[in-house]
Amino acid sequence: MSGRRLLLAAEVASALGVDTGxxxxxxxxxxxxxxxxxxxxxxxxxxxxxFSAVPMPFAVHARGHLSFGNCIWxxxxxxxxLGSDGRVATSCGCxxxxxxxxxxxxxxxxxxxxxxxxxxxxxxxxxIVFT
Amino acid sequence: MPRGALLSPDTAxxxxxxxxxxxxxxxxxxxxxxxxxEALLAELGLTGDFWALR
Numbered sequence: 001m002s003g004r005r006l007l008l009a010a011e012v013a014s015a016l017g018v019d020t021g022x023x024x025x026x027x028x029x030x031x032x033x034x035x036x037x038x039x040x041x042x043x044x045x046x047x048x049x050x051f052s053a054v055p056m057p058f059a060v061h062a063r064g065h066l067s068f069g070n071c072i073w074x075x076x077x078x079x080x081x082l083g084s085d086g087r088v089a090t091s092c093g094c095x096x097x098x099x100x101x102x103x104x105x106x107x108x109x110x111x112x113x114x115x116x117x118x119x120x121x122x123x124x125x126x127x128i129v130f131t
Numbered sequence: 132m133p134r135g136a137l138l139s140p141d142t143a144x145x146x147x148x149x150x151x152x153x154x155x156x157x158x159x160x161x162x163x164x165x166x167x168x169e170a171l172l173a174e175l176g177l178t179g180d181f182w183a184l185r
Contacts, residue, residue: 081152114137115139
């Protein structure tokens with residue numbers, strides 16, 4: 001992460017003083033180990049869970065920054081991993097109504113609704129972007 | 132399409148908190164083994180065919 005977004009391979013290479021190809025190979029190695037998910041075609045980072053590199057409908061405000069989770073699980077995982085308070089702004093996957101979840105002091109503030117998991121756990125990585 | 136699984140927001144938070152408690156930005160971070168992941172899910176009561184990893 002740099003400030004508010006995930007870095008491109010060329011930016012990582014520049015920061016580390018190494019060749020971009022070396023960084024891309026490292027990205028691919030991490031993706032093979034399911035640590036990163038890469039964008040098809042460009043090989044840039046799509047997901048560094050719990051963070052999404054691209055805007056998603058799970059906006060997370062934590063530590064004064066706006067970031068995006070890949071799903072509601074990841075969105076809640078951002079304040080969890082940062083050990084900070086946080087606010088998740090999203091919408092109901094059924095009716096589209098705005099929903100907000102707030103993490104304060106290591107706990108979730110009382111919230112209505114349900115969290116839906118569509119894909120059985122053993123199939124999550126068959127298509128992690130869909131999951 | 133199968134219905135999938137429904138969690139309360141609080142259970143989803145506890146899953147996220149347990150899953151992401153080890154900071155992935157730390158150099159010593161490593162992925163959980165399959166057995167560790169199964170144990171984590173079981174501790175949260177996430178059992179049954181939907182949550183089975185194998």
